[in-house]
Structure formats: C-alpha cells, structure tokens
Amino acid sequence: xxxxxxxxxxxxxxxxxxxxxxxxxxxxxxxxxxxxxxxxxxxxxxxxxxxxxxxxxxxxxxxxxxxxxxxxxxxxxxxxxxxxxxxxxxxxxxxxxxxxxxxxxxxxxxxxxxx
Amino acid sequence: xxxxxxxxxxxxxxxxxxxxxxxxxxxxxxxxxxxxxxxxxxxxxxxxxxxxxxxxxxxxxxxxxxxxxxxxxxxxxxxxxxxxxxxxxxxxxxxxxxxxxxxxxxxxxxxxxx
Numbered sequence: 001x002x003x004x005x006x007x008x009x010x011x012x013x014x015x016x017x018x019x020x021x022x023x024x025x026x027x028x029x030x031x032x033x034x035x036x037x038x039x040x041x042x043x044x045x046x047x048x049x050x051x052x053x054x055x056x057x058x059x060x061x062x063x064x065x066x067x068x069x070x071x072x073x074x075x076x077x078x079x080x081x082x083x084x085x086x087x088x089x090x091x092x093x094x095x096x097x098x099x100x101x102x103x104x105x106x107x108x109x110x111x112x113x114x115x
Numbered sequence: 116x117x118x119x120x121x122x123x124x125x126x127x128x129x130x131x132x133x134x135x136x137x138x139x140x141x142x143x144x145x146x147x148x149x150x151x152x153x154x155x156x157x158x159x160x161x162x163x164x165x166x167x168x169x170x171x172x173x174x175x176x177x178x179x180x181x182x183x184x185x186x187x188x189x190x191x192x193x194x195x196x197x198x199x200x201x202x203x204x205x206x207x208x209x210x211x212x213x214x215x216x217x218x219x220x221x222x223x224x225x226x227x228x229x
Binding site for chain 1: 155
C-alpha cells in the first residue's frame, strides 16, 4: 500500500465549529506532515511529526491543533477558524526523519471552506 | 519563507513539444526535488537530484542542477495532454534534522494542448 489517504475530501465549517481532518498511511513511514495550500500558491509546511512526536511547528496559530495517535495516523483539529484559513490541507509522509533525500508521499488533500 | 522561485509562471504548448521549467533557490541545498500536482489534488514526486549531481533522467524527464547558479531545470520531452499540471521544485530547508523539511517554489502551470 503506497497511498496516503485523507478524509474528508471536502469540509465546510462555520467559525465557531470544531472539526478534525484525518490522514492515514500504511507504508511504515515515521515522519508525517501537514501542509496548507492556498489557490495558485505552493504548499506551506505547518507541522512535522517524527516518530509520533511533534518536531516542527511553523508558528501555526493555536486554532490548528495537530495530533499523532500512532505511527499510521495524523489528525488536524480545527477550532474557531477564520475565513482566511480556507485552503487545501495536504498530508504527507516520508520514510524516516533527518534524511532530506526522502521522498514525501502526499495525500489528495482536504478542501476546507470556512464561512 | 519561500526558497525556490520558478519560471515561467505558466506555459502553454502543443502536444508533442518539449516543456522546460526553471527553478532558482537562495541558500545551499543537499538536494532538489520536483513534484507534479494535478488540479486541486495531492503532489506526486517526480525526481530528486542531489547537490553533487548535474543531470538526471527519468523516462521523459530530464533534470539539471547548477549549484553555482543555484538553479535547476526540468525538461519534459514529447509532452502529452496528461502532463497538464502544476510543477513545483522543492529544496530541503535549513534545519532538516527533525524531518525532511521541504520548501516549495512558486510553481509553473503547464498546459499541454491536444
């Protein structure tokens, strides 16, 4: 299985809602990532988990809360988002930490709209 | 901060023609990768070139790297309509000890007309 899956595909939420994005991989990868991508822009790194520990937080607002329950799962909990948070949220994984030659495998993304 | 910059921003060609995209970056790198993204979907890894390599091939793809100019190019030969996508270069950022921190360029939107 060489796939990263993300659910849901689309999400519409109000500014007072709490929702979660889910990402799953069964490739035995030990690093997992959340990216945010605005329209016609490149992906921007939000968080990196390495061996289930948060290793990089790119100064992301606290209304985004990542969680890595086990080596296969990565969640992104959303609360009190703003309309400018509307974007495509991409999850990725890579085999190991600390090896910049690792390829990252991306999921198809969750299209988030905040009303 | 964004390390890689790409040009052109958009490229439209006929099927069968070659497409060349360029990427420039600002700091030293260990390697440079190219990814493709179909509209609104996830990214797919195409090719990785290490800093001590000058050229690499994979099928219809040819990547060059000039570390003295801090630039790379991606050539797609004999393009097909299915190559229509956005193409991003990505460099390994500073402080990649805790994971493979990639910094993506702005991307080139390629349209191949059939």
